[in-house]
Amino acid sequence: DIIMTQxxxxxxxxxxxxxxxSCRSSQSLVHSDGNTxxxxxxxxxxxxxxxxxxxxxxxxxxxxxxxxxSGAGTDFxxxxxxxxxxxxxxxxxxxxxQFPRTFGQGTKxxxx
Amino acid sequence: xxxxxxxxxxxxxxxxxxxxxxxASGFTFSNYVMHWVRQAPGKGxxxxxxxxxxxxxxYYADSVKGRFTISRDNSKNTLYLEMSSxxxxxxxxxxxxxxxxxxxxxQGTLVTVSS
Numbered sequence: 001d002i003i004m005t006q007x008x009x010x011x012x013x014x015x016x017x018x019x020x021x022s023c024r025s026s027q028s029l030v031h032s033d034g035n036t037x038x039x040x041x042x043x044x045x046x047x048x049x050x051x052x053x054x055x056x057x058x059x060x061x062x063x064x065x066x067x068x069x070s071g072a073g074t075d076f077x078x079x080x081x082x083x084x085x086x087x088x089x090x091x092x093x094x095x096x097x098q099f100p101r102t103f104g105q106g107t108k109x110x111x112x
Numbered sequence: 113x114x115x116x117x118x119x120x121x122x123x124x125x126x127x128x129x130x131x132x133x134x135x136a137s138g139f140t141f142s143n144y145v146m147h148w149v150r151q152a153p154g155k156g157x158x159x160x161x162x163x164x165x166x167x168x169x170x171y172y173a174d175s176v177k178g179r180f181t182i183s184r185d186n187s188k189n190t191l192y193l194e195m196s197s198x199x200x201x202x203x204x205x206x207x208x209x210x211x212x213x214x215x216x217x218x219q220g221t222l223v224t225v226s227s
Contacts, residue, residue, distance in 0.1 A: 048217040101159040
């Protein structure tokens with residue numbers, strides 16, 4: 001199984017300041033079709049997860065442009081350029097390159 | 113708009129069975145791969161199972177293989193998860209989610225396995 005490791009597990013951030021979350025996979029996420037199936041999800045308190053970013057860097061419909069994804073191979077990053085109050089929650093990276101699908105442990109973003 | 117509504121959760125004793133449903137609307141259900149993902153209380157996300165558009169392929173997490181069965185009825189726009197031999201560690205909120213991008217999720221249904 002591919003192990004997804006996120007750092008940090010907790011990220012206290014000042015409103016308006018940037019935040020960054022790292023996700024590392026135990027093996028390359030490049031699929032045989034050439035795509036890299038790395039996804040970022042956001043889960044606000046008491047809510048189901050919500051898709052933010054797919055295939056490393058593509059923002060899903062309605063996702064603010066302060067969210068961006070980057071990376072390649074085994075190292076990926078989610079950045080929030082200026083954290084807003086509504087960004088509080090837990091962020092997960094997940095891979096769908098190979099079964100079983102696996103998730104990172106989650107990174108909790110909270111306001112200082 | 114895309115909507116996924118799970119149902120069927122509840123309290124069940126260890127060793128018993130339960131069937132979850134996920135009613136889909138707002139899109140052509142038969143065109144999409146569908147997943148079940150669960151989340152134990154206060155824990156992270158765990159993928160459970162996936163089913164192909166036409167039900168031709170199914171894959172399971174090792175933790176549920178042989179005990180859970182994913183299925184779908186495209187004529188009813190409904191996804192199912194048949195859970196048997198339930199264990200205390202299966203206690204979780206169960207979500208259905210659309211396609212490999214997990215682009216839409218339901219609100220979840222809570223399954224509590226307890227004696």
